[in-house]
Amino acid sequence: MKKSSEVPAVPVSGIVYGQIAYWVLLLGLIVALVGSVICMLSDGNPGGSAVLDHVWSGDDVPTIWETCAGLATPPRGHWYLQALSHGDGIAMLGIAISCMAAVLGMWGAALVMLRSPGQTHASLTRLYFLFALIVAIILTLSALGILALE
Amino acid sequence: MTDFNREMEFVSEAVNEASQAFVVSSTELFFILLSACIVVGILAVLGGVGGGVIFTPLMMCFTPVDSFIIRATGLLVAMAGSLVAARPFLLRGLANTRLIFFAAVPYSVLALMGALLAGYVRESSGDIGDAWIRLSLGIIIASVSALLLFWGKRVDYPEVNNVDRFTERLHLEMSYWEASMFKVVDYKLRRAPVGIILFCFVGFISGFFGLGAGWAMVPAFNLVMLSPIKVAAASSKVLIGIGDTAAVWSYIMSGGIFPLFATPCVIGVVVGTYIGAKIMLKVRAGFIRYLIIAVLFGSGAKLILDGIQKLG
DSSP: OOOTTTSOOOOHHHHHHHHHHHHHHHHHHHHHHHHHHHHHHOTTOHHHHHHHHHHHTTOOHHHHHHHHHOOSSOOOSOGGGGOTTSHHHHHHHHHHHHHTHHHHHHHHHHHHHHHOOOSSOHHHHHHHHHHHHHHHHHHHHHHHTSSSOO | OOHHHHHHHHHHHHHHHHHHHOOOOHHHHHHHHHHHHHHHHHHHHHHTSOHHHHHHHHHHHHSOSOHHHHHHHHHHHHHHHHHHHHHHHHHTTOSOHHHHHHHHHHHHHHHHHHHHHHHHHHHHHHHHHHHHHHHHHHHHHHHHHHHHHHOOOOOSSOOOOOOOHHHHHHTOOEEEEETTTTEEEEEOOOOHHHHHHHHHHHHHHHHHHTOOOHHHHHHIIIIISOOOHHHHHHHHHHHHHHHHHHHHHHHHHTTOOOHHHHHHHHHHHHHHHHHHHHHHTTSOOHHHHHHHHHHHHHHHHHHHHHHHHHHO
């Protein structure tokens, strides 16, 4: 039998990151699946299924956007937020939620490290809080499209 | 041109023609992709690699889909697979959180830079850029297969005698409960400065080519920084989920991810990973590892030939 006194304490920041990332990812995948089903079932939106045909026939990104959405250049940023009335917009929202999993998880982990200073080395906690904070900021800037190719 | 080159060109053209002649409705294609990716997920777990490292080369070799879309989706697949796998490792304390937060800084930055460069190459270099990408990816994939085949030096519990001052200051040492030995394993790490260089390199490759990075991160943790093999595998999984998130947003922002293509691929690999983990408990799957090595080597060789032909 496991002796509880021997088992090392698991860092709370890691647990918080793992739980948030896991559940947000699953939520996002469910939304993406629902959006994809809506897209395939809706007769009035041929764009969604046409996109898959064009992807499979080997067209490049600008050609697909031009053919299926009438856009001269691929959209920048969170284009799906203007397309939530369509199945493919909802599916893309689901994928975006999935990609927020690690962003939210890192903020959760950083906040937990900030609020639980009861470790042996206070300076060490501050150091790893700083690392977590830097990563959380990088992920957030990336998710906001601030760190993106223009 | 040699006979071998002519034969490979013929095979390559036949595969591409067959792919394009394979006419199905979009709904059927959705379910075909879903099923194929479930198989990829199962084989990846049984072969001891991530889904991303199989998905990207296979799709680039055997489908006509644009390489930028494949790399964007491959990165998404690697990220999702890692995020799902991370939770149990963190709950059990197998993943070293200090090591992860420390490594995530260089890995995320360089993965993001790799993804941005991939977008720049797509917009500025056209077919020549695509040819170089195929050639480089082919060399990397062939090297990965060689690494998987010849990497027999992995050490379950490496002994660390001397810790350099930089690593000592970071206090990366931790401990975890090893259920199989019914005891606590205390371990130290070393060579953190070398680790930083490796995290940068692997992060860039992952972001640029849309690959998972477990094939490189596990040896980096285990053989260079001397972490126990289980800690290396667990920490690598968690780290890939964080670093690839930084890179994947760049692909989303440039319109390179198409939800009806990405959704079945991601869900397929995640479901396949679950099924593979269940099967792994019941079967001996050593031969699948060799099958995956062979498939990766074949894919790498074909990508190299594709790249050379396009450059020529």
